[in-house]
Structures are given as C-alpha cells and as structure tokens.
Amino acid sequence: MKIALVSTFVPFIYGGARNIVEWLQAMLEKEGHQVERIYLPQIDVPDLLFQQMAALRWVDVSSADRVICFRPQAHLIQHPHKILWFIHHIRSFYDLWDNPLYRGCPDDEKHRGLRAALHEADTAALREAKHIFTNSRVVTERLKHFNGVDSEILYPPVFESERYHCREYNDEIVCICRLEHHKRQHLLVDAMEFTKTPVRLRLCGSSSSDGYPNELKRRMAELGVEDRVTLDYRWITEDEKVEYFADCLATAYLPEDEDSYGYPSVEASHASKAIITVTDSGGVLELVQDGVNGFIAEPTAQSLAMAMDKLYLDRALAATMGANALKRLDEIHISWSHVLKRLLA
Numbered sequence: 001m002k003i004a005l006v007s008t009f010v011p012f013i014y015g016g017a018r019n020i021v022e023w024l025q026a027m028l029e030k031e032g033h034q035v036e037r038i039y040l041p042q043i044d045v046p047d048l049l050f051q052q053m054a055a056l057r058w059v060d061v062s063s064a065d066r067v068i069c070f071r072p073q074a075h076l077i078q079h080p081h082k083i084l085w086f087i088h089h090i091r092s093f094y095d096l097w098d099n100p101l102y103r104g105c106p107d108d109e110k111h112r113g114l115r116a117a118l119h120e121a122d123t124a125a126l127r128e129a130k131h132i133f134t135n136s137r138v139v140t141e142r143l144k145h146f147n148g149v150d151s152e153i154l155y156p157p158v159f160e161s162e163r164y165h166c167r168e169y170n171d172e173i174v175c176i177c178r179l180e181h182h183k184r185q186h187l188l189v190d191a192m193e194f195t196k197t198p199v200r201l202r203l204c205g206s207s208s209s210d211g212y213p214n215e216l217k218r219r220m221a222e223l224g225v226e227d228r229v230t231l232d233y234r235w236i237t238e239d240e241k242v243e244y245f246a247d248c249l250a251t252a253y254l255p256e257d258e259d260s261y262g263y264p265s266v267e268a269s270h271a272s273k274a275i276i277t278v279t280d281s282g283g284v285l286e287l288v289q290d291g292v293n294g295f296i297a298e299p300t301a302q303s304l305a306m307a308m309d310k311l312y313l314d315r316a317l318a319a320t321m322g323a324n325a326l327k328r329l330d331e332i333h334i335s336w337s338h339v340l341k342r343l344l345a
Helices: 016-030 046-058 109-127 137-147 185-191 211-223 238-247 263-270 301-313 315-331 336-343
Strands: 002-009 034-041 066-069 082-086 131-134 172-176 200-205 229-233 250-252 275-278 294-297
Touching (some): 002 016, 016 336, 034 046, 131 137, 172 185, 172 238, 172 263, 185 211, 185 301, 200 238, 250 263, 250 315, 275 301, 294 301, 301 315
Parallel strands (some): 002 066, 066 082, 172 200, 172 250, 250 275, 275 294
C-alpha cells in the first residue's frame, strides 16, 4: 500500500510530534508498505494561521492509497481515505484560551473571530476523515467537547522498546524531556528543598531558549540544592536515555495538562521504573496508577518530596512499582502491532 504520512513541524524544534511520524514510517516500511513522509512548517502566529491552513488544502497527495495525518493543521489535507492520528489542537485557541500565559494573543474581537473561524474550519476538516484516532483520552474528550466528533484512543508506542532495560536502582530521580515552563521541572527543583533523604535529581533536555534553563539554575542556587541536582541542558541521545533509565531510581514527568502520557513515561516503563507525576498532568494520568506503578502527587513541592523520599527509602517498593509499570503497557495495549492493526483496518 502507498501511504502518505502528513504532519506539520516547528523549524528547529524536535520532540514527540516528529517521533510519532518517523517511528510509524519505520514500522510501516518494515511491513512492506511504501511510505512518503510530508511535513509543512506551522507556527502558531494568529496572522499567519489561515495562510498556512490554505497551503495544506492545496497539497495534492492523490497518488497515495491512504493518508495518515498527525500534528495540526495536517488534518486539513484532502484525500478520499484520510485517517487522523490526532495528537492535539492548536491549544492556544482551544483549551488554553482562558490562560493568558499560554494564549499568546489578546482576548479581543479580532482574535475571538479568528478562534471561531478556526473551530469551524477544524470541525469541517475533521468530519472529512474516514476515522479519527487520538493519542490519549484527554484529546478524545477535547475533540468531543470542542468539535463534536467521536474518536478512538490509540496510544503511541516508543521505537525499539527492547533497548530499554533495568540494571539497578540508584539514588536519582531522572526527568528527561524538553526544559520548558509547561513541563514544570521547577516543581521538582522546589521539591528538593523538602526532601529528608539524600535522593538526587537529574533534569535532562534541550529548550527553545535559555530563559527557563537559566531560571532553573537560579532556583537551584537560591535553594542551595545544586549539590543534589544535575541540570543537563542539551539534547539527550537515544543511547543516553537508555543508560539513564537503566540505572535511575525512578522517573518524574509532570507537565501541565499535557495531551498524552509523554514518551519518557513509556520509555521508563519499558525500563521497569516507577513514574512520579501530579494530579493535573493530563494524559500521564492514563498511564500512572497511584501506588501501583508510580505516585500521583499534588502539584506541590512538599507532596513531590514525599514521593521521592518513599522511593529512596524503599528500593523493594521501587522495584515492585517498576515491574508494574512494565505490565501496565500491555494492559492498555501500547504496542506497534496494535497500532498497525488499527491504522490499517
């Protein structure tokens, strides 16, 4: 089958939105399909929004037998057999509209009009699809709430999961993801002030700018926890991730109301490591069961510190939770065989 994978990207920003496309391509090609990957640049600037959307409507992929679309606004592509693996809206015009920190534009007549037009265009394009999959229950609920369309949850696996393994449980809580304010690494730094054990913290990842990493450094110095927190501000390779997860005590992932569980959570689960998250992290809560394969703390420094200390003081508990984290992946069908079965149905 000739399959076109269509998505958008922000130039020079790498992360899960590209991984889901590129990893699926590799798996489809392994099954003998002919795959073309098509990316168009997309930046969430209101005055350019509809020009970018119009460009997608003019892209001709009629030679493909099937089109699978991912990041917004790829769902505007036209094809008689369009399948969506919808990973999020342009959130500043949807669920983040009432949050001035993330909206990025004034709540005025012009931008309310843009928002209404966007919702209408999105809903029309979504209804063209033969089937809509999402990467989490959170996104499925948003599609129903904002666009009135039904969808099926299809959790994205990680590539070559067999690379991940458990070697030991050391003293470190590891957090591997982009260093951005909405990923809330600052809560983990703040928690180190309240820990009662010698537990350590390692924050790893690149960032869109130096602002937030520098803020983390200042906070570490203010709290006097620099000797127990490692800030590894750079792109972390796949091989390095395997090594960090193999040895760590547990992982932490606490984004603010994120669309999915985040690849680091699944990678850590494949390494049999427990996951620390918080009650308002969004899709992560679909993977983590409190007290079973990790801890769901309150989004406060004190609550996170308690979770860290529990794992440090009880390595048997850490190991049991890690084993449960690996089992959890099968329970909610996180596998490439399930993904291919549903996308190609």
